[in-house]
Amino acid sequence: MTTDESQGFLAMLKADLRIAMRDRKTAEVTTLRGLISAIDNAQAVPVGDRHDKYVFHAFGDSAVEVPRQALSRDDIRELIEAEIRAQNDAAEDYRRLGRADKAQELAEEAQILGRYLNAGSSD
Secondary structure, X not given: OOHHHHHHXXXXXXXXXXXXXXXXXXXHHHHHHHHHHXXXXXXXXXXXXXXXXXXXXXXXXXXXXXXXXXXXXXXXXXHHHHHHHHHHHHHHHHHXXXXXXXXXXXXXXXXXXXXXXXXXXXX
C-alpha cells in the first residue's frame, strides 16, 4: 500500500467502525478500535533521544511537524496477522484456564480481523 492507500484502508476501518457502533456489534467495535490503534502505532515516528529535554515550540512551528511513516500493503498484512496470532494465543491461554467464554470472544475477534487480511489488495 502506498501512503494514500494506507489512509484509504484506515478510512475504510473507521467507516466499518461507525457501522458496527450503530448496529451495536460490541466484538466488532472492540476489534476495529484495536486494529486502528495498532496501525496508528505502527505509523508513529520513533522519537529516539529527542525526547530527553523539553524544548518549547510555537504553535504551527514546522520544525516539529513530522510525517507519519507510510505502511506498505505487506506491512499492513503483517500487522493484521500479528494481531490475529495474539488473539488466538490469548484465546488458547483462556481455554487452558477453563475460561471458554473469554476464549470464544477472542476467537471471534480473530475471525473479524481475518476479514481484513486481503482488504485493499489489488490481486
